[in-house]
Amino acid sequence: MTSTESVEDPRLQQLVDGVVRLAAGDLDARIKPSEHRDDIDAVITGVNLLAEELGHIHSELEQRVAARTAMLRRTQVELEQMAKTDALTGLANRTLLTERIQEAILSCTDGGRAPAVLLLDLDSFKAVNDILGHSAGDAVLVEVAKRLRSAVRPQDTVARLGGDEFAILITAATEEEIIRIAHRASEYLQDSMCIGIETVWAMASIGVCVGKPGYRAEALMRDADIAMYQAKARGRNNVQLFHPEMLDAVQERSRITAELRTAVAGGELALLYQPVVELASGRVIGIEALLRWHHPVRGTIMPGSFIGIAEETGLIFELGRWVLHEGLAQMARWSQTDPDLTDFCLHINLSAAELLRTDLLEDISDTLATYGVDPRRLVLEITETVLMSRGTGQEQVLSRLRELGVGLQIDDFGTGYSSISYLRSLPADTVKVDQSLIKDMESDPRQQNFVSAILQLIFAAGLNATVEGIETAEQAAQLRAMGCLYGQGYFFGYPVPAAEIPSQLRQPARHL
Amino acid sequence: MVPDTADGGKASVALGVDGLLHLRWSPGVDIEVEDARAAMAKVNELCQQEQHPMLVDMATVASVSREARGIWSIPCGASRIALLGTSPVDRVLANFFLGVHIPPCPTRFFTSRSEALDWLNSGA
Known part of the structure; x- marks a missing residue:
């Protein structure tokens, strides 16, 4: 076949057109061979067959890609499901x-x-x-x-x-x-x-x-x-x-927490002192140190508003340390300024959390020594729930305190789940009966009997009783008649700054 | 051995007394998968569990689809297959069958009938 014949053979042009269509991506393009079945037809047939193979490979590839893509998508959905599901319960996470x-x-x-x-x-x-x-x-x-x-x-x-x-x-x-x-x-x-x-x-x-x-x-x-x-x-x-007020309360708590951290260093804490009186003689036998927070903006804040937060945040350790030091330092100051005052005791409230303070014993004995205060003049008031649920560590701390000579008093008796049987085993000398118990005592004879029974119980356990919240002479007289030795309350004196205590102590005893 | 034939569709199959299968494709046919399947069924029918060498006359076949070629990858009554063609087109078609698929028995392309028969008989 010469080149002229090649050019003239129309099948060659059809072949070129077919290859161009295939190259353009039309894999279904086919070229019709002639009846000659010669070399050109063989090439045409070969191109057709190659196109068919290519089409097959292409579609197979597409199918595989589609299958793999579907598999990947399924896996992705499963992974997402796993990432968003709690493995244990199958719930959403x-x-x-x-x-x-x-x-x-x-x-x-x-x-x-x-x-x-x-x-x-x-x-x-x-x-x-x-x-x-x-x-x-x-x-x-x-x-x-x-x-x-x-x-x-x-x-x-x-x-x-x-x-x-x-x-x-x-x-x-x-x-x-x-x-x-x-x-x-x-x-x-x-x-x-x-x-x-x-x-x-x-x-x-x-x-x-x-x-x-x-x-x-x-x-x-x-x-x-x-x-x-x-x-x-x-x-x-x-x-x-x-309710939105709940959020206000939470925000208030976090504000108090932040401000309380600076309150000690900022000199915003102060102690007020309230006398504890022997009911029979009216003699002041003790002074309870009561913590107040003089906030620069919000005025005086009572401990009920911040002690709980201090306990939760651990700030109670710092507050407790400050109260102990300031209270005993004040005792030392009174000894110097008013050496004639009788040997009254200083009552300090001890938080449940503080019993776990590792340096508590050391701190107490060191501070007593620093200010030259006899350990017997210090009484620690601890809430009854602490004493009831005390663990081994707390038990040891309490007995060591007693060995030191420090007095222990059960505070807020009657507000928790008081147990009669535990009274006898308590490592304490005195029980302070909560003021809520004597609230209606004057008008309600049944309440009188109830208070009397509680006092008898305390005496039977070999403990002394102090009743707090005494506001009237009648309450004081009734309690005295019941055999109660000590009392505390507005009737005998409001909590006052340290400077006012000497004059209170010098006042003639308030006889009933 | 009784000579037997099975005609119909685009192909005819005969089993000669010499034990040779002869498959003839009709002139100018486009072999599709169904045609290949029908032809194979005829071959198997004639062989009746026995195996015979087979001469495939494909000299005038116009085209063979991919799927049709695939049918001949399945083992059948043929013990060896000689593809007989004459033109370059036949050669291309046969070699696509041989190259793309793996035949189940020895398979070769011939342009000479006598050479094809010799080869078939040499394997008998």
Whole structure:
């Protein structure tokens, strides 16, 4: 075949056109061979066959890519599912809950109801874990998850946030429905559960925050958490609905915490002193040091507003140290300025947390030595709950204090769960009866009998009694008649600055 | 051995007294998967569990689809296959079959009938 013939053969042009179409990506392009079945037809046939193979490989590749892509997508969905699910309970985790809250908030901007968040914390889960072991703990968590799921509607999200903390997101519901779900969740947790051979209970403290338009996800969680802590504070195993005042209280607490840190160094603390009197003679036998915080802006703050926070934050150690030093320093000052005053005792309140202070004994004995105060002139007042639930460490501290000569007094007797039997074994000399017990004593003969019985009980245990909160001469007389030795209250003297104490002590005894 | 034939569709198959299978594709056919499947069924039918060498006359075949070629990868009654063609087109078609698929029995392309028969008989 010459070149002229090649050019003239129309099949060559068809071949070129076919190859161009194939090159352009049209893998279905085919060139029709002629009847000649010569070399050109063989090339055409070969090109057709190669195109067919190429098309096949291409489609196979596409299928594989599609299959792999689908597999990757499935895996991604599974991974996402895993990343957003709590492995133990199968519930949503914090990440998914947050996403769902965000979605619910976005959808409510179209006129729907704002979502609500319930935060649940199991009340005694640590004990289950500690006593029955972690696998039992896990079984409890799984059962709790199951019960919570059955307490909500299908569109709600139950999540485990970690540990024994759960959350429920409720969408598109009225406040009544939300509260109903919260109570249903609480109710479903009331029944005991069998874990192996053990029967356990897993009740929860539940905080509810009902969102409003504009409420952010973090605020919903935070406020439900605040409400949950309110539920804990109100005896656990109950439901509390968040109110803005709760947030104010939390903010107030954090403000107090911050300011309390600087209060000692800033000289904002002060002690007031209130006499403790021997009822028979009216003689002042002791002075109780009472802490006051003179806040530069908010005026005088009573200890009830900050001692709890100080205990929670550990600031109580610093406060306790300051009270001890200042009280004993004042005793030393009185000895110098008024050496004629009788040997009254200084009463100082000791917090439960302070009994765990490692340097407490050393601090007390050193401070007594520094100011030259006889240990027998120091009385530490400790609340009865501390003494009742004292551990071995606290027990040792108390006996060492007694060995040191320091007096111990049970404070606030009658406000806690007083036990008759424990009275005899208490490492104390005196019991201070809470003022609430004598409140209606003058008008109520039954209360009189009751107070009398309590005093008899204290005497029978070999202890002396001091009754606080005495406001009238009649109360003082009644108590004296009952055999009570000591009293304290406004009738005998208000808490006053140190400078006023010498004159009070010099006043003639207030006879009844 | 009784000579036997099976006609129909685009191909005819015969089993000669010499024990040779002869598959003839009709002139100018485009062999699709169904055609290949039908031809193979005929081959198997004639062989009846026995194996025979097979001469495939493909000199006038216009085209063989990929799927049709794939059918001949399945073992059948043929013990060896000689593909007989005459033109360069036949050669290309046969070599695509041989190159792309793995035949289940010895398979070769011939342009000479006698050489093809010799080769088939040498394996008998």
